């Protein structure tokens with residue numbers, strides 16, 4: 001089980017951030033997530049695997065300076 | 066630090082105007098030529114049209130300067146205003162000052178939005194706006210004392226030169242018992258000796274018992290202060306509360322303040338964690354999206370970025386409350402204590418560094434090939450203490466380094482210094498030289514536009530190549546984002562009134578990552594709405610970060626998530642509550658549009674403000690060199706074949722660079738047309754008569770400037 005935006009979510013082996021986002025509704029503005037406290041950006045979504053018990057926050061928008 | 070010795074040369078008492086619904090309706094004018102101090106009323110018509118903040122600054126500057134005024138002419142005015150909402154404790158970002166002047170870099174009006182307590186203290190002392198004109202014949206300090214209702218001018222012969230010691234010394238001098246009552250505006254020796262001097266606006270951090278400061282960085286406002294021989298402007302005021310603005314509806318103000326602050330408290334820890342890392346979270350994000358300036362904006366990412374972002378600074382920042390305005394829940398103005406510089410006049414001492422923010426890390430770190438958090442801190446510290454803008458410093462040195470690596474300049478020109486990318490010690494030496502105004506630093510301190518001329522004339526460097534790689538537009542150095550893959554952000558920089566600073570529009574992700582604005586018309590609409598809404602913060606004395614750096618959890622479900630309309634509504638409520646003017650979100654845009662167009666026409670008055678001045682160096686649009694193209698060959702090849710339908714078989718890289726350039730330059734010109742149309746401007750980038758009439762800024766002097774430029 002993992003936590004996504006404070007909600008429990010089923011974890012699967014080899015699951016990537018891209019896999020996770022495919023299952024989430026309306027994530028069109030999500031280009032960055034925080035995975036266990038570390039920032040991961042969209043170019044790395046497909047290669048980044050999610051460990052079991054991970055805590056994930058989807059960052060809503062990147063607003064710049 | 067020596068003891069402070071000030072000799073009073075002028076003092077006047079005044080009746081302190083009450084602040085009612087956010088306004089004092091008074092302006093303060095100080096002319097240093099004869100130490101004249103004048104207080105005027107502000108007409109209701111000016112208030113209704115220009116709102117406050119940047120609007121007031123520009124209106125009073127317009128009255129002070131002629132079309133021929135240069136930055137160092139005595140009549141050039143340095144204006145500071147806080148806006149009607151500024152000075153609301155507890156409202157996130159509710160206490161900014163806006164500074165304007167004719168810029169030494171651009172020759173046109175520059176505006177800079179800055180934290181610290183000066184703007185609110187000045188307003189509560191009785192003045193919505195102050196204008197400083199003339200030049201003193203000796204160094205002076207100006208005190209606006211709202212507690213005693215006195216304005217004083219002092220001869221200041223023996224004061225510390227650097228802003229770090231000077232802010233501290235004057236804070237303690239003017240209110241030893243309650244230093245929190247003082248805010249000091251200072252520049253520094255670098256402001257005297259470069260064209261990109263900044264202003265440091267202080268506040269007293271009661272928790273740490275030390276003076277802190279934020280910078281009005283862009284465009285040389287500090288250089289103008291130094292040229293007027295003003296060492297500091299000090300505001301003194303006592304307790305501030307939600308009632309200080311005498312809001313029209315105190316209960317409504319409390320409600321909207323609490324609501325916005327609570328949301329930030331709840332959501333910042335889940336979103337950008339700015340209360341912990343400031344804006345340094347942007348370093349890894351920009352790096353991953355190929356938008357982090359690296360080696361003079363040549364590239365957008367570098368493996369070394371991992372050690373200059375939030376992962377490092379989170380652990381270095383001193384823990385504690387870091388709001389640059391009272392009670393700001395974002396509290397992103399972090400600093401580093403007990404830092405020990407290894408060069409320069411503070412070498413071996415222990416100092417507190419205010420910063421760094423993202424812009425400084427990118428400009429003075431990755432853009433220079435410096436991937437070392439300690440060196441970035443040292444550059445940050447000295448730029449502030451010397452009174453120099455970290456963005457212009459970083460972008461200018463990046464240009465110098467690329468010129469050096471391409472042998473357009475050599476060690477013979479740099480005084481023997483190797484200025485290759487990554488040379489940390491020589492970067493610091495160059496900064497010390499800039500502050501002293503000696504050696505090669507004296508040339509670099511003039512900014513990129515003048516360096517290009519000097520390098521071409523004196524060192525026979527190739528002007529065309531320098532035009533392509535020199536990251537300035539309108540004379541102002543770029544802030545720190547790579548825009549090659551975002552046409553909308555190219556417009557965000559190139560069409561910005563003051564020059565390439567991202568505070569007008571930051572559209573990179575909406576455009577490049579989310580493809581949210583595929584057509585020219587979509588981009589033009591964004592380049593209308595976002596600059597207008599962002600301008601509004603400057604009119605009211607607010608910080609824009611709480612608007613869209615922390616967003617409501619249900620924001621994605623709204624019709625226009627990028628605008629964060631829930632917050633826009635809160636800002637309209639905030640404005641209504643303070644001023645009593647019933648306001649809807651669209652009204653905020655209308656307020657800004659009048660001032661925005663007025664500023665464009667101000668540019669025109671100063672000899673700029675037309676299409677030819679909205680140009681960009683090609684590096685902002687695409688790869689200048691073969692090396693750049695070949696660093697992202699798949700991306701560019703695909704664009705040539707798929708987007709532009711070219712057959713690239715047999716083309717060498719130089720030919721591909723040229724082909725891509727033709728397309729991208731043409732796109733940027735088409736974007737200009739679309740944006741001018743949307744803004745109600747001619748194809749030469751000038752507001753039409755209908756536009757100024759619609760916005761109610763068709764004053765005779767405005768129409769005169771338009772007529773001189775062929776608009777009848």
Ligand code: SF4
Nearest residue numbers: 158389393395397608
């Ligand atoms: S959000 Fe940050 S920069 Fe803006 S007022 Fe608050 S502390 Fe200052």
